[in-house]
Amino acid sequence: MAQNNNSIKNRPVKQFGGSTRKxxxxxxxxxxxxxxxxxxxxxxxxxxxxxxxxxxxxxxxxxxxxxxxxxxxxxxxxxxxxxxxxxxxxxxxxxxxxxxxxxxxxxxxxxxxxxxxxxxxxxxKESALAVFHQTFMEQLQKYGRINEFRLINAYNLKPGILKNKIKTGTLKEEIQLGLSLFKKGKLKLIPRKSRAIKEIRDLYRHKRGDIV
Ligand code: SF4
Ligand code: SF4
The missing domain is CATH 1.10.1060.10 (Alpha-helical ferredoxin)
Known part of the structure; x- marks a missing residue:
């Protein structure tokens, strides 16, 4: 005979080694x-x-x-x-x-x-990474592409980030790395907007469910 849904729902959950089995x-x-x-x-x-x-x-x-x-x-x-x-x-x-x-x-x-x-x-759980992700998405929405200099500055301005970098000593390392990249011409200070900026912003609006 087929088992009805109620009997399945009411079945007691088995315990294994003190934990509830899902x-x-x-x-x-x-x-x-x-x-x-x-x-x-x-x-x-x-x-x-x-x-x-x-x-x-x-x-x-x-x-x-x-x-x-x-x-x-x-x-x-x-x-x-x-x-x-x-x-x-x-x-x-x-x-x-x-x-x-x-x-x-x-x-x-x-x-x-x-x-x-x-x-x-x-x-x-990884709040610094979560803030970085959020900052990355904001920058992408603003410029349609990522400029590393702007990204790291925007990230550093988020609450608690700069303070933590000073405390752990990573700010000094980052400044040295940034200078070295700049000297090699690998760090652009002025961000340029992507030509596809409109399409990218439309995608953001679509994802959020905006009507216009
Ligand atoms: S997601 Fe793909 S690779 Fe990963 S366990 Fe499943 S079948 Fe295997
Ligand atoms: S995308 Fe790369 S890092 Fe992420 S789960 Fe897959 S293999 Fe791992």
Whole structure:
């Protein structure tokens, strides 16, 4: 006889070693559907082969490894992902996406999770990286391209950033690096707007859901 939904819902959650075991689908599949729709990658195709994690150059620094990111989405564990270090540590290098046999674009998934976190009330685990990401996006919207000099100045002006750099001594290193790049002609002081600035701003408006 077919099992009805109520009997599944009312089934007691099993305890293993003192922790509550979570099962696939227990949080519904709303988050999975949302992520598939918004990233246009078939997250449900993943069969946990771990090739993505093995290809990732920074997986050692992640609290949720790339293949586990996919599993978290399949399970609907949104909050855990938005609180993770992973989304801020990811370099968007696309090694994971390249090596995936099922074309799961994890780089895009991480990018999307980062944007969701930036617009949520969840305090990011890597707050300095989160502020840098936000500054990067603001600069891109303003100029349509990134000028390193403007970017780092805008970042330094965000609350607490400069103070922390002075405290840790990284400001001095950055100034030395900046001077060396400037002397080699690799640092442009005046930013030029991209010719595609209108299209880029339209994309931002579209993403935010603006009507005009
Ligand atoms: S490489 Fe692709 S299929 Fe394999 S675990 Fe990663 S996302 Fe899943
Ligand atoms: S895009 Fe991110 S998750 Fe993928 S391999 Fe690069 S750093 Fe790792």
């Amino acid at each position: 099962t696939i689908g227990e949080n519904g599949n709303h988050f999975l559907k949302q992520m598939i729709g918004e990233t246009r990658t078939d997250i449900s195709a993943c069969y946990q082969c771990e090739r993505c994690t093995n290809a990732c150059p920074v997986s050692h620094f992640m609290d949720i490894k790339p293949h586990h990111v996919v599993r978290h989405i399949q399970l609907g564990w949104r909050t855990e992902l938005l609180k993770s270090t992973t989304i801020w540590v990811c370099l968007s290098c696309e090694m994971c996406s390249t090596y995936c046999p099922n074309d799961v674009d994890i780089a895009e998934v991480n990018n999307h999770l980062r944007n969701l976190a930036a617009h949520s009330s969840i305090h990011p």
